[in-house]
Every structure is written in C-alpha cells, then in structure tokens.
Amino acid sequence: MMALLSSWACILIVCFSLSLGEAANLSDLYPPLWEESPGQFSEYRVENGKYIINPWIYPERMGMYKILLTQTARYFEKFGPENENNILWGLPLQHGWQYKSGRLADPSQRTDCGYESGDRLCISVDSWWADMNYFLCAVPFLAAVDSGIMGISSDQVTLLPPPKDEMKFCVNVSACQSSISTAMRKWNIFYKHLQSPFSSFEDLLKYLWDAHTQSLHDVSERFDHRLEYYSKPEADFERTWFVDVKYIGALRLPTTLIRIHELQKGLPPRMLVKGDRIPFISDFSQRQNIFLFVLNLVGDVNNWTGSLSLTIWNYFMKTQNAREKTLEFIETILEKFNSTSPK
Ligand SMILES: *[C@@H]1O[C@H](CO)[C@@H](O)[C@H](O)[C@H]1NC(C)=O
Numbered sequence: 001m002m003a004l005l006s007s008w009a010c011i012l013i014v015c016f017s018l019s020l021g022e023a024a025n026l027s028d029l030y031p032p033l034w035e036e037s038p039g040q041f042s043e044y045r046v047e048n049g050k051y052i053i054n055p056w057i058y059p060e061r062m063g064m065y066k067i068l069l070t071q072t073a074r075y076f077e078k079f080g081p082e083n084e085n086n087i088l089w090g091l092p093l094q095h096g097w098q099y100k101s102g103r104l105a106d107p108s109q110r111t112d113c114g115y116e117s118g119d120r121l122c123i124s125v126d127s128w129w130a131d132m133n134y135f136l137c138a139v140p141f142l143a144a145v146d147s148g149i150m151g152i153s154s155d156q157v158t159l160l161p162p163p164k165d166e167m168k169f170c171v172n173v174s175a176c177q178s179s180i181s182t183a184m185r186k187w188n189i190f191y192k193h194l195q196s197p198f199s200s201f202e203d204l205l206k207y208l209w210d211a212h213t214q215s216l217h218d219v220s221e222r223f224d225h226r227l228e229y230y231s232k233p234e235a236d237f238e239r240t241w242f243v244d245v246k247y248i249g250a251l252r253l254p255t256t257l258i259r260i261h262e263l264q265k266g267l268p269p270r271m272l273v274k275g276d277r278i279p280f281i282s283d284f285s286q287r288q289n290i291f292l293f294v295l296n297l298v299g300d301v302n303n304w305t306g307s308l309s310l311t312i313w314n315y316f317m318k319t320q321n322a323r324e325k326t327l328e329f330i331e332t333i334l335e336k337f338n339s340t341s342p343k
C-alpha cells in the first residue's frame, strides 16, 4: 500500500510535474481576484442566521471555491505541500479563465453585465459558461456543506437566485438534492472518499471526475437555447467543449494547481468571433491554435462516429498506465508548441 502510494507520488512529482517556469510563487497561479475573494463564511452577509452568497457576482462565486479549497486542504497534505495537489483547483482555475476571457459577460449584450466598460464583476445568467459553471460550483459547494466538511450545517447557507430563470437553479442543499440529485450524490461520494485515510490520489480523481461529468450531464440540455446568443465559432466551441470534457474526464486528468494552470495556457484567451479560423487565429499563440484544433478534432470524430469513439476511448483509458502514457504524450505535444505570444 505505502509502496504503491509512494511510487505514484514519485510519478506525479518527478516524471509528470510540469515545471513552475516563471512562477516562483504558487500564489501567482491563483485565478483572478482570488486574494480579494472571501475565504471564510464570516466574510459573507448574514440574515436570519444564514450566510447569503450571491453567486452572480464573480468574487462571491470565487469565494465559494476559496472556502472549499481551504476546507479540503487538510485532506491533500499527504500528497504534497501548499495545497498544490488539491484536485479541486481545476474548478476555480476554469472559472478564472471564463472571467478573464470575457465568457461570463451578457452574450446578448442587452445589459453591461460582465463588460469592462460596465459592471465587470457581474456574472450574466444569459452566459452559457456561467450557467454550466454554476453546477460545477454551487453543487460541489453545497454537497461539501452537506458532507459536513465546511464547518456549517446544511440550513446555514443559501445562494441568491439570478435575476431570471430562477427555477433552473437550486439555491440550497435540499433544493439541489431534489432537482439535481444524482450529481449531488456523486459529489457526496467524492467527499466521503476524500475523508477516508485509505483513498489514493487515483481513487480521488476517479470520484471527482465521476461527479464532475455527472453535474454536466444532469444539466446538459437545460441551457442549449443560450447558444443562439453567440457567434458561430464560439457556439461551436461550447458544443465541442461539452463533448471534450467527457474525454478529459475519462483520462482522469489530475486537476492540480500547476498542471491546470499550464494546460489552460492553451485555451482561447478571448471569445471566438466570426472570421476566426482554427488553427490560424492570428492573435492566438501557437499552443492555443493547436489546442483548439485538437479539441475540435476530438469533437468532430465523436460526432462522425456517433460517440463510438468515446466508448473506445473509455475502454482504452481503463488502466492507470494507459492514462499516464496518454497524458504524458499530450503534454509533450503541448510543450512543443509552448510559445505564449501570438505567432
Ligand atoms: C508569495 O506571494 C504572496 C502574495 O503575493 C506573499 O504573501 C508571499 O510572501 C509570497 N511567498 C514567497 C515565498 O515569496
């Protein structure tokens, strides 16, 4: 058991670990406005003995992640220092990219929500990205509260509903348990294994990705009509991304701080617009163009084969060895296209 653990730790640290590169300080890798976001419940408003969180304001939503990362840090100490190996990092980093790249703004442009020139911190309920992310923030957060690892009880916190489509979003533990029950249960299973001293890093990744893909699956069609607000390239990218996440999940990508920070350099730094031709977008870096090209290719193959390719992929990704080798291969390719400035 220990031997297995330590050899896996060796693989993680020595063979896989991406170098910190220019960042000498882990805090440089945190998502935008992390320092400014609430890191404990007492920093939120209290009403009738309940903490009130508005997940439609960026720092307040980010604060939910910050509390989650802080409260789970103790379970990841055995995998490395400074909470760097906390696999929940993938969620706030992804949300930070959405914010930085303008994807949380009102795509219908009827309001100034999320725009630099308007209310930059506003998260628009009309943003497809913001809506999907809600179920990768509120659900893991409330399930953590329900699991008892957040230090408050289930009826002590409530989220504010968005200005419209209130019925599509659950705002507290019991409401989420009834409206998105399978995903809530899978996040609970993840936290149960997190609290067990016998869970390996690989086990935790498995339960994390199970819960992650279930959250997306449970709301898969709920926000399809949002896609019409977007340019064709961006809407295509959203559809593709939704498919690609299933492949990434099967790979059980270790969603740790350094690794996800590194991988996200390949994601589009702004919304795609009419006229963007992948992989020849001139203000994107080589890596961003290649990464988009590969993501598209995976989406297309999935489409052509009627998702038979996903079944096959899942089959081949069953063993840890295959997943490691595949990941290593992908990261080697990406490192070859590592110029960060536009080509
Ligand atoms: C890292 O950055 C944080 C915030 O900027 C600072 O408080 C901390 O002292 C830095 N740590 C190191 C080792 O430089």
Ligand SMILES: *[C@@H]1O[C@H](CO)[C@@H](O)[C@H](O)[C@H]1NC(C)=O
Binding pocket: 155, 158, 170, 171, 172, 173, 174, 175
């Ligand atoms: C949870 O939210 C629902 C509305 O979505 C509400 O009816 C219910 O009373 C809330 N439950 C608690 C415990 O606050």
Ligand SMILES: *[C@@H]1O[C@H](CO)[C@@H](O)[C@H](O)[C@H]1NC(C)=O
Binding pocket: 239, 240, 243, 299, 300, 303
């Ligand atoms: C798959 O094909 C359908 C029909 O051609 C298309 O509408 C859809 O956008 C495609 N999906 C992806 C992920 O490319």
Ligand SMILES: *[C@@H]1O[C@H](CO)[C@@H](O)[C@H](O)[C@H]1NC(C)=O
Binding pocket: 335, 336, 338, 339, 340
């Ligand atoms: C890109 O990666 C190669 C090989 O890994 C390395 O030699 C080169 O310095 C890197 N370039 C940049 C800009 O990081």
